[in-house]
Amino acid sequence: MADEDGSGLLPPAPSPLWQRAVPVIVLAGITAAQLATPNGVELGYFLAAVPPLAAFAYGPVGTVVLAAVTFAGVLLPHTRDWYPHSGDILTLAVVVVFSIVVARVRQRRDHQLVTVRTVAEAAQLAVLPPLPDAVGPVRCAGLYQAAQHGTLVGGDFYDVREGPYGVRAVLADVQGHGLAAVGTVAALLGAFREAVLDEPTLRRVAARLDRRLVVDSGSDGNGELFATALLLEFPPHESVVRVVSCGHPRPFLLRGRTATEVGADPAPPLGLGLAGLAPPDELRVELAPGDRVLAYTDGVTEARDGDGRFYPLAERLPVLAAHHGLTALTEAVRDDLTRHAGRADDDVALLALGRTD
Template identity: 50%
Template sequence: MPWSARSVRHAVAGTEPGERALRAARAARAVLRRQDRVETSWLRGAPPPRLMRRLPVILLIAITVFQIIVSRRVDLGFLIGAIPPLAALSYGPLGTGVFSVIVLILLWVPAVRLGQPGNTDLLTVIFVALLSVVIAWVRARRDAQLVTVRTVAEAAQFAVLPPLPPRVGPVHCAGLYRAAQHGTLVGGDLFDVRQGPYGVRALVGDVQGHGLAAVGTVAALLGAFREAVLDQEDLTGIARQLDRRLVVDAEAAVRADHAERMEYPSGATLSGAEQGEWAGAADGQKPSGEFGRSGRSGASGEPEHSEHSEHSEHSEYSELFATAVLLEFSSDTTEVRIVSCGHPPPLLLGGGRPPYELVAPPGSPLGLGIDGLSRREAMTVRLRPGDRVLAMTDGVTETRDAEGVFYPVIERVGRLAHKSTSALTDAVWRDLVAYADGDITDDVALLVFAPELPGPEGPEGDEGPEGDDGPGPRRGSRRGED
């Protein structure tokens, strides 16, 4: 589709010819992996199917041949008048005009006169043919505008959440993203993987809400994360920066909404000082003086709905939040640090053992404004060759089957753990769709990280899990980085 090609061109611009082909193939796969959720039907803007383009030709030939066979006994000439409107659905004005001319020749030229049309019938067919050409022209222009709009929208969405590269530093990556809202590439889930001065860092999160309404929060979090990767020395510092970003955005949203809803007293003339007071109220300051009392008071002179207003502002403030899990792979990839912000824990795969959850010390979600009250801690996990980390959003863990049973992540992913890194996310997605019988109503994000370890036996002193009989916790350390 044309908008897919545009996205691929943006992804491969500025590379050498040899590398460009490889990047083009990877970008195309990434685009298609996210677009298979976006593809629309013909009635929703997709190109018409081949059958619709062949149908006018088939009907034209069939009606003509059948009319010749039955001669004058049966008049089928009126059916041929439906071909121009049918052609307008799948052809442009030129193609529709060609079909219209052929229909008029078959109905009007005495040598090949089809059926027994009268003068009124011919005038009606001529009018319908001209109208069909106009409709085809309007439809062609609308389709061109739709392609342009979707191209821009897709480019903007991929700018917010670009395709995941197959490798970031020493860590191989594979990801899958499905937005709950049809026709979109970005929803309320987010992910990013960046290499910085302190190692390879990854973010997997889920903002409150889903669909296009959550895209603004997703963009703010991703922007803050990309800056924090370069500036913050530890993961808890990144979590604090993300939390502050959402808190500031929530406060700004409350102020903007307050300014929009604020009403001036009817019939009142504001002086310069009073205008200044109301302008200050837009920044959270309460108007003072006689005007402030008269403008916001009832018969008793007390402010009206003050309790309701405070509750409304507090509610709007607390609605903007997100859960997230932060990961950091050390420069030698022998360990991974994890910070949880109220997010489902990632899974550790490898060693021929069942996957198990890497449950980091619980931390509060981002944006609640209680970062100083809830101390986040990082958990460090040692890695061995072949280990992989699978991170996901609650679109996976909270998917239910027809009986309302949650998706058993550990059990089902364990059956698929033999898949390669690039194939694992697709396999989990297909299994998730089959489990829910196609009824998945939340955004879904899956990311697999496969770090390259320095040697086949792992780092010195790494004995792996305690015991070989089960998926016990890795020997590592939990430490607070605050």
């Protein structure tokens, strides 16, 4: 991530055109006004505003260029018997030096912000990579929106993987949100991806995730790590989906223009050490051609409008189900949620799945 000069900093995006135009317009306007005013009326001291404006729109080089033009406008005679006092020149010189320093500091800050943003995007791709359009015989689409403004990753996550027991998916909501939850998300994702290959049942997958959180809670010394999770399995050569819920909201089965809530009664959340003692119930749901399964986190249904009303996902889905594409469906839910509640106060994750055959 180094730039051309080897500084290790990425080039920031240029300032908006209007912002870069302001100091030039001010310089040209004051110069024109100075030339148009009668002798004895001096406006040149207003040019001292140009270098600070340039510092917020250009880098140090651009600021130096505009400062040099400003000095020329002050020092060169304007066909009149007036010359600047030495104190005016010294004041302008101080302003110019200060502006160049500000421009340099701003440029370095912009470089650092771009680098941090790039690292955050790389972390998102590592923790929550984009889903392919299909995993084996299962079509899929995911949508994620972090509650913490400007944050790309948070406490909700999803993944879809193919293994020897079919295609398995997880949608989970870990304790907390924002950057503090990223470590737990990464640990659960790693455990899930291993369990997809090793564990013969969804109950065993849930037990593996539960053990991961229990172990991490003990190593952290706080004993408070927990997460809700929904596990789905599309076994090979069967038009069914198996569902296990660990404290997570039930998904919806979309069939035509109908939306039906499915799933067994949720088991306790992960991280309490109960999945291995009392395995969660597993529900088997028959799938017809064209059926889709929509899973979500509670950031969707707990979003409130200005009057405090929760977002009615179950009521809205029959209308939104008209969007046949999985990506279009998740985006339609997101847009409808935004119209209802604005930006949600909690992380929002949606996962839509359907068989290709």
